[in-house]
Amino acid sequence: MPVSTNSQGLPVWRRRTTRAQWLQYLAWLAGVSLFLLCWKMISDNTMWVFVEDAGRQGADLISRMTPPEWGYANVLWKPMWDTINIATLGTAIGIIMAFPVAFMAARNTTPHPLVRSAALMIIVSSRSINSLIWAMLLVTILGPGVLAGIIAIALRSIGFVGKLLYEAIEEIHPTPVEAISATGASRLQVMNYGVLPQIMPAFAGISVYRWDINIRESTVLGLVGAGGIGLQLNASINSLAWDQVSVIFIMIFATVLVSEWVSARVRHAII
Amino acid sequence: MLTLSGVGKRYPTGDRALTDIELTLPKGQVMALIGPSGAGKSTLIRCVNRLVEPTQGSIRLEGTELTKLSGQKLRQARRSMGMIFQEYALVDRLTVMENVLSGQLGYVGFWRSFLRRYPQEAVVEAFRLLERVGLPHAIDKRADALSGGQRQRVGIARALLQSPKLLLVDEPTASLDPKTSRQIMRLIRELCAERDLAAIINIHDVALAQQFADRIVGLRAGQIVFDGLPSELTSEMLTTIYGEEDWDTTPEPLDDEADDSEASSYQRGLPTMAAGSAR
Amino acid sequence: MSERADMTRVQTRQQAAQRGQWRRLPLIENPRLRWGLAIGAVIYLVLALASVEVNWARVAEGAGRAVNFLGAFMQPDFISRYDDIVAGLLESLTMTLTSTVVGVLLAIPVGLGAARNISPLPIYFICRAIIAVSRTFQEIIIAILFVVMFGFGPLAGMITLAFATIGFMAKLLAEDIEDLDWRQVEAVRATGASWWQTMNHAVQPQVMPRLIGLSVYRLDINFRESSVIGIVGAGGIGATLNTSLSRYEYDTSAAILLIIIAIVLLCEYSSSHVRRWTQ
Numbered sequence: 001m002p003v004s005t006n007s008q009g010l011p012v013w014r015r016r017t018t019r020a021q022w023l024q025y026l027a028w029l030a031g032v033s034l035f036l037l038c039w040k041m042i043s044d045n046t047m048w049v050f051v052e053d054a055g056r057q058g059a060d061l062i063s064r065m066t067p068p069e070w071g072y073a074n075v076l077w078k079p080m081w082d083t084i085n086i087a088t089l090g091t092a093i094g095i096i097m098a099f100p101v102a103f104m105a106a107r108n109t110t111p112h113p114l115v116r117s118a119a120l121m122i123i124v125s126s127r128s129i130n131s132l133i134w135a136m137l138l139v140t141i142l143g144p145g146v147l148a149g150i151i152a153i154a155l156r157s158i159g160f161v162g163k164l165l166y167e168a169i170e171e172i173h174p175t176p177v178e179a180i181s182a183t184g185a186s187r188l189q190v191m192n193y194g195v196l197p198q199i200m201p202a203f204a205g206i207s208v209y210r211w212d213i214n215i216r217e218s219t220v221l222g223l224v225g226a227g228g229i230g231l232q233l234n235a236s237i238n239s240l241a242w243d244q245v246s247v248i249f250i251m252i253f254a255t256v257l258v259s260e261w262v263s264a265r266v267r268h269a270i271i
Numbered sequence: 272m273l274t275l276s277g278v279g280k281r282y283p284t285g286d287r288a289l290t291d292i293e294l295t296l297p298k299g300q301v302m303a304l305i306g307p308s309g310a311g312k313s314t315l316i317r318c319v320n321r322l323v324e325p326t327q328g329s330i331r332l333e334g335t336e337l338t339k340l341s342g343q344k345l346r347q348a349r350r351s352m353g354m355i356f357q358e359y360a361l362v363d364r365l366t367v368m369e370n371v372l373s374g375q376l377g378y379v380g381f382w383r384s385f386l387r388r389y390p391q392e393a394v395v396e397a398f399r400l401l402e403r404v405g406l407p408h409a410i411d412k413r414a415d416a417l418s419g420g421q422r423q424r425v426g427i428a429r430a431l432l433q434s435p436k437l438l439l440v441d442e443p444t445a446s447l448d449p450k451t452s453r454q455i456m457r458l459i460r461e462l463c464a465e466r467d468l469a470a471i472i473n474i475h476d477v478a479l480a481q482q483f484a485d486r487i488v489g490l491r492a493g494q495i496v497f498d499g500l501p502s503e504l505t506s507e508m509l510t511t512i513y514g515e516e517d518w519d520t521t522p523e524p525l526d527d528e529a530d531d532s533e534a535s536s537y538q539r540g541l542p543t544m545a546a547g548s549a550r
Numbered sequence: 551m552s553e554r555a556d557m558t559r560v561q562t563r564q565q566a567a568q569r570g571q572w573r574r575l576p577l578i579e580n581p582r583l584r585w586g587l588a589i590g591a592v593i594y595l596v597l598a599l600a601s602v603e604v605n606w607a608r609v610a611e612g613a614g615r616a617v618n619f620l621g622a623f624m625q626p627d628f629i630s631r632y633d634d635i636v637a638g639l640l641e642s643l644t645m646t647l648t649s650t651v652v653g654v655l656l657a658i659p660v661g662l663g664a665a666r667n668i669s670p671l672p673i674y675f676i677c678r679a680i681i682a683v684s685r686t687f688q689e690i691i692i693a694i695l696f697v698v699m700f701g702f703g704p705l706a707g708m709i710t711l712a713f714a715t716i717g718f719m720a721k722l723l724a725e726d727i728e729d730l731d732w733r734q735v736e737a738v739r740a741t742g743a744s745w746w747q748t749m750n751h752a753v754q755p756q757v758m759p760r761l762i763g764l765s766v767y768r769l770d771i772n773f774r775e776s777s778v779i780g781i782v783g784a785g786g787i788g789a790t791l792n793t794s795l796s797r798y799e800y801d802t803s804a805a806i807l808l809i810i811i812a813i814v815l816l817c818e819y820s821s822s823h824v825r826r827w828t829q
Binding site: 034035038039041042043045046047050051054057058061081082085088089124125127128129130132133136137140141142143145146147150216217219220223224233237249252253256257 | 594598599601602603604605608609611612613615616619640641643644645647648651682686687688690691694695698699700701702703704705708774775777778781782785788791792795798803807810811814815818
């Protein structure tokens, strides 16, 4: 008990019991040792000579990045358009595929528990694998280009949209669904009238949110050859043209800010 | 018309909700089902349209055995039983008209319902029903913009658009104030008379049950303990159904013409109503 | 639209419904805007799809690889590159852990500074700027810069992830602080507590459960990210994966992907437990 009696018979209050206090110390000790161990592994694998040089390297990098070579921006419009297309088309395809998966994964709409575990498996695999890895795989299969990027974004979006959507489906009010089934509606009609109207706001919000994330992600897919502005970025870095890199960074920054603004506005309008 | 024999329900948890229910409902009869919370009233009416699966016995509606049906056949049987819910169970984000038209879902195919292309007669009937329940002006309002009583009227219109032979009514007045409760009960009663419908009404409010039903069935712990006319329901009988309570002590009798705010603040306890003070 | 026009519109719709003609209310009321948006969307789709160049010969060629790859998932090869996989995995895990700890510790002051209700304006702007920069750029872009600065290896990766963690955690923490229950803060202040005491007794208890939950979630994200920043030389399992893919050793790649999925599953499972435990 936190309240105990001391030798004079007066009650003493402490926040934790002695045992809990010791357990807590032990947990902290274990945590800190683990952290130090990890840190040691990292430091063993690091060339500290380079790190000592980091300040100078950073300053050097900045001096090479400025001033940005603004003329280069003219070359970037087409890649930027590709990037936006990758994000938008990828999100659209991902949503279309995520929709049935979410209905199969939600406990209250799934046709069968086995189907549910299969759907959950799809969601987890899609979520665990970064879109850049999807892009790497697809580039080896489909060849470099925008198509690989679109599909990579779509595959990654299935898991994200699917997960949030199936959680939304599980949270709907059950009574309207019951009422619609009581009218003699078929399974699809129950989904259409009882479930769909209830999840529509969540669905729209999730989609726009994912689109916003996808814009960010599609800017780097080009690093592995999957199209978009990342291709230019890769080329500029390889040729050490840092003044071009800074133009690309500014473009990405601006695009992401705009997409974030759009997504915030749309979500605000829905809610 | 509706016959239940030996109906029982045991939940997977092992709880017995209903035991050996025997009940026959003739055409056009309005029956009130009373009993304490957890007595199995909701389970009973949900067994009839199979929102809950009965584990024993048989339920026949005009000769059709309901407990054996599945798929298409079950949906056809369900559309002949209109259901009205306690919390109205409207789909909030659909308009009033869409909610009413959803009563037609058992009759139209998926794509028609998806595109909201309902047959002309269905729309005419839906609008006529909305006029009948007094809400023709609200067709394009969203369901969540209505008051409780209005929502329940929409729920009634939806159930009637199924052109049912039987109404299953689950606590229609539980979330309504006393005045609206009476209006809703009166409406259900009138509609049953107009269309010669049978109805099973689950209700907590014994006085309302006595006033508006032709017959009262009392349920206790999943078994029928009373079945008779409203006038036969005595204080002793209420004790059998609900347990020991002083049923005759009444505060002020409830005035039907009392103004709205007074009526809604009035405590609707069971003892008050059971004394028959309302009429 | 004026109220009068609204009234007549409702009346026309009612009269139409009476005749049995009813259409769903359009999502966007203004027809010009509605059609404009629809046509705009179609034009965009056509333009976007037209600008996607697909080399079908190359796709056909890749189909065989796709089959190989799917086959590899059936028979993943954990053995032949065992040492590389273990080394990469350990590196990823250490990077994940250290970067999350460092990132969260640094995110706390930034988050406090970025909460409008407890920090002065200049600090607020500085902290918000840090958050914006950290959130806008993909981890991988930041990794490129840090690899140039700190050389190849896990240190660059760790700093990258820590930097990304700051933006993520600080933003959510700041939002959390901005809508905490202000009465509790006032109550503690009213006892004469100093700024630090207020933070410790009023703010910390309110944000702590969510902070722990978010940290565990971020741990999960950092692990997933650590599997890709290896592509640009920042250490971790990503480098191993990249090598195996470029050597067309699909069975090894499949093994790595399966390990990643398993670890993420484990993280998610334990994080749901941690969150329940901190509630």
